Amino acid sequence: xxxxxxxxxxxxxxxxxxxxxxxxxxxxxxxxxxxxxxxxxxxxxxxxxxxxxxxxxxxxxxxxxxxxxxxxxxxxxxxxxxxxxxxxxxxxxxxxxxxxxxxxxxxxxxxxxxxxxxxxxxxxxxxxxxxxxxxxxxxxxxxxxxxxxxxxxxxxxxxxxxxxxxxxxxxxxxxxxxxxxxxxxxxxxxxxxxxxxxxxxxxxxxxxxxxxxxxxxxxxxxxxxxxxxxxxxxxxxxxxxxxxxxxxxxxxxxxxxxxxxxxxxxxxxxxxxxxxxxxxxxxxxxxxxxxxxxxxxxxxxxxxxxxxxxxxxxxxxxxxxxxxxxxxxxxxxxxxxxxxxxxxxxxxxxxxxxxxxxxxxxxxxxxxxxxxxxxxxxxxxxxxxxxxxxxxxxxxxxxxxxxxxxxxxxxxxxxxxxxxxxxxxxxxxxxxxxxxxxxxxxxxxxxxxxxxxxxxxxx
Amino acid sequence: xxxxxxxxxxxxxxxxxxxxxxxxxxxxxxxxxxxxxxxxxxxxxxxxxxxxxxxxxxxxxxxxxxxxxxxxxxxxxxxxxxxxxxxxxxxxxxxxxxxxxxxxxxxxxxxxxxxxxxxxxxxxxxxxxxxxxxxxxxxxxxxxxxxxxxxxxxxxxxxxxxxxxxxxxxxxxxxxxxxxxxxxxxxxxxxxxxxxxxxxxxxxxxxxxxxxxxxxxxxxxxxxxxxxxxxxxxxxxxxxxxxxxxxxxxxxxxxxxxxxxxxxxxxxxxxxxxxxxxxxxxxxxxxxxxxxxxxxxxxxxxxxxxxxxxxxxxxxxxxxxxxxxxxxxxxxxxxxxxxxxxxxxxxxxxxxxxxxxxxxxxxxxxxxxxxxxxxxxxxxxxxxxxxxxxxxxxxxxxxxxxxxxxxxxxxxxxxxxxxxxxxxxxxxxxxxxxxxxxxxxxxx
Numbered sequence: 088x089x090x091x092x093x094x095x096x097x098x099x100x101x102x103x104x105x106x107x108x109x110x111x112x113x114x115x116x117x118x119x120x121x122x123x124x125x126x127x128x129x130x131x132x133x134x135x136x137x138x139x140x141x142x143x144x145x146x147x148x149x150x151x152x153x154x155x156x157x158x159x160x161x162x163x164x165x166x167x168x169x170x171x172x173x174x175x176x177x178x179x180x181x182x183x184x185x186x187x188x189x190x191x192x193x194x195x196x197x198x199x200x201x202x203x204x205x206x207x208x209x210x211x212x213x214x215x216x217x218x219x220x221x222x223x224x225x226x227x228x229x230x231x232x233x234x235x236x237x238x239x240x241x242x243x244x245x246x247x248x249x250x251x252x253x254x255x256x257x258x259x260x261x262x263x264x265x266x267x268x269x270x271x272x273x274x275x276x277x278x279x280x281x282x283x284x285x286x287x288x289x290x291x292x293x294x295x296x297x298x299x300x301x302x303x304x305x306x307x308x309x310x311x312x313x314x315x316x317x318x319x320x321x322x323x324x325x326x327x328x329x330x331x332x333x334x335x336x337x338x339x340x341x342x343x344x345x346x347x348x349x350x351x352x353x354x355x356x357x358x359x360x361x362x363x364x365x366x367x368x369x370x371x372x373x374x375x376x377x378x379x380x381x382x383x384x385x386x387x388x389x390x391x392x393x394x395x396x397x398x399x400x401x402x403x404x405x406x407x408x409x410x411x412x413x414x415x416x417x418x419x420x421x422x423x424x425x426x427x428x429x430x431x432x433x434x435x436x437x438x439x440x441x442x443x444x445x446x447x448x449x450x451x452x453x454x455x456x457x458x459x460x461x462x463x464x465x466x467x468x469x470x471x472x473x474x475x476x477x478x479x480x481x482x483x484x485x486x487x488x489x490x491x492x493x494x495x496x497x498x499x500x501x502x503x504x505x506x507x508x509x510x511x512x513x514x515x516x517x518x519x520x521x522x523x524x525x526x527x528x529x530x531x532x533x534x535x536x537x538x539x540x541x542x543x544x545x546x
Numbered sequence: 547x548x549x550x551x552x553x554x555x556x557x558x559x560x561x562x563x564x565x566x567x568x569x570x571x572x573x574x575x576x577x578x579x580x581x582x583x584x585x586x587x588x589x590x591x592x593x594x595x596x597x598x599x600x601x602x603x604x605x606x607x608x609x610x611x612x613x614x615x616x617x618x619x620x621x622x623x624x625x626x627x628x629x630x631x632x633x634x635x636x637x638x639x640x641x642x643x644x645x646x647x648x649x650x651x652x653x654x655x656x657x658x659x660x661x662x663x664x665x666x667x668x669x670x671x672x673x674x675x676x677x678x679x680x681x682x683x684x685x686x687x688x689x690x691x692x693x694x695x696x697x698x699x700x701x702x703x704x705x706x707x708x709x710x711x712x713x714x715x716x717x718x719x720x721x722x723x724x725x726x727x728x729x730x731x732x733x734x735x736x737x738x739x740x741x742x743x744x745x746x747x748x749x750x751x752x753x754x755x756x757x758x759x760x761x762x763x764x765x766x767x768x769x770x771x772x773x774x775x776x777x778x779x780x781x782x783x784x785x786x787x788x789x790x791x792x793x794x795x796x797x798x799x800x801x802x803x804x805x806x807x808x809x810x811x812x813x814x815x816x817x818x819x820x821x822x823x824x825x826x827x828x829x830x831x832x833x834x835x836x837x838x839x840x841x842x843x844x845x846x847x848x849x850x851x852x853x854x855x856x857x858x859x860x861x862x863x864x865x866x867x868x869x870x871x872x873x874x875x876x877x878x879x880x881x882x883x884x885x886x887x888x889x890x891x892x893x894x895x896x897x898x899x900x901x902x903x904x905x906x907x908x909x910x911x912x913x914x915x916x917x918x919x920x921x922x923x924x925x926x927x928x929x930x931x932x933x934x935x936x937x938x939x940x941x942x943x944x945x946x947x948x949x950x951x952x953x954x955x956x957x958x959x960x961x962x963x964x965x966x967x968x969x970x971x972x973x974x975x976x977x978x979x980x981x982x983x984x985x986x987x988x989x990x
Contacts, residue, residue: 435584471851
């Protein structure tokens, strides 16, 4: 059985699945329920000296053709509870759950005194670490906090330094994605003494506009404001940012990966790209704390299958494979292959290729009788009222789609739209040429050692 | 003969004749719409005789453009609402659906189509074209005739529709099981065509001679006359009281209150087509104690679609296979049952395999109501009065591309071509003929 336990900048946790700072970590009641459910750690929802006042409503969702909450955004602010209440509850939870990691997210006005005070009070309450919220893009940023700090490297460095002046526990800095390159802020945080980095916070967003009332969503008496976007839709953005921070030679601190994790595979991808732990919020808001069970079981199963015994073995495994485009091999080639026995004749590959890609799929309307003559055994016909019916056929013809191998550029699109598992696969074809990246190609070209690559004839 | 109301309360009857399948709820509609893969050159569209752009209307439903969805449907098929209810979708659009293979269950296209059409009842989608000054007579206000009339009005031609009965809509209004298409709904669809500005005249049964003379009074005539009465059994005692024609039995469920409909305690239905199933399920719903469908061939050769067969089995309808009626058993002119003889045949799956009576196998099934569901016969006398009209095997012959008969200016469509097809086929025939008429008029 693989060991899921981790040690994250000196803090031990039974597994790498932590709750991100947010609504699910608002209170002792919730964090106790989370730890009982099996979460390895939690980052307490951002506390401050004074409770804020919230608006109603607060969240907006993006559905995708009837699947709910591909994305979620919020205009909720940091804690609306008193510092005293929060810290008493932190202390009780930590006492009751000594084996679990409990960080507390902090956000105060940008003065040394304020940061010193809240840091000291938090560590006195028994927190394992603090997370500096330099990320929230809404509300607090207008007051000079959150992403207003996280978007300016000097501020991020300075505040981290202030906290580190008094901190006796690890200090994690949470980065905003609302910036051109998170590495700059990551470096600044590390320069300021950060012990760990977490990312990403939410993306700035306007969720939607109500087409009846013309009001933005979420709506507060008909008005709206930009809010923080999260959920499964942001994962690829988060993965890129985690990989870029993890791969930076100047940022040598543990990373907690955040952004759209809902399935165990998402979590593994963050680990493979250099995260030492992961944090989850939206999926818990959607389904509850119970999802940690399948996160753990999926991770365990995968680790067993792949022969990984500890999380440490997994972390960063795929990071060396993230390269610049110029390092990719121009002489590697794949083309699509359609398994006619699995094809259901939906034509999605064809129209995607024809209109959106490279016109490399051939479409034939084959008369039913001809099709049956060559594919009889595979045709899934049924009879009703004396009629023979062939799903996928219609009007006595079957659409047959074949890849034009000579012009297929191997873009993957057909295999991405195909609704049938393993029906369209990309197979490698031998080009007979040695690997050559763009960078190598440029060098060879300028040295006059290679011919210019001509555009393909069919374009 | 007993009335249904003697056995069942009005509430029970109305429950029995509630829509089947039930309309989808809003959530069911959206979820079902999300299953559609949005196929390219979609098999469902190709399989639909009227070529409704199914993926398009389903996507319009999914993205909550219900008006657009209904327009997509009705553009191809003005009887889209009826077809959504009564089409044998399992062998048409849904039979072709690729989800049959992928998920072992097709997208419920018929029910989605119904959702869209129902949500837009009363909306006016089409306007008549600019007047051409040409007049077309349409004989019969069934789906073929009205679909033809609708297409002609879109193109600006004047249309007069002559209906023999006192209710418009033909079999669409009267001849489909009431739990599939209610009379009220069928008439609302007639109104979709009526609002295009047609003249619709009821109680206008036309003879062949009258139709012939219309050919000189109108720029074109469309023959959408359907078929005549049910084929006779050709056996002794057929005229006894208690022996019904299938369509008469169905008609009563549309023209009377359910409680006034007549139904036997033991109902015997001769024939195993889709109309026989409509009769059987209606009889069951009207409170018949026992309903038996008798077919001279076996289960494998039955003409009813699987969906219909399952429906009947679910209604506890009994099936008696390999039995051919010999005579109606009667007493004082009242039917008491039928004497049958067992049949044997070489190929049970074939509907043309020669039947042999098994000697000495005669048996009697008792019944107080006997319903003949052998299919309708063509109106041969009427057709014979139209010189030059080609009729083959009881079917009027037309050019499939234009609906034109061999007689100048005479077009035809619907059941008089097919000897009994689906509503959707009739609608397409009407469209094709309208295009044929329009082309003829424009080139004259």
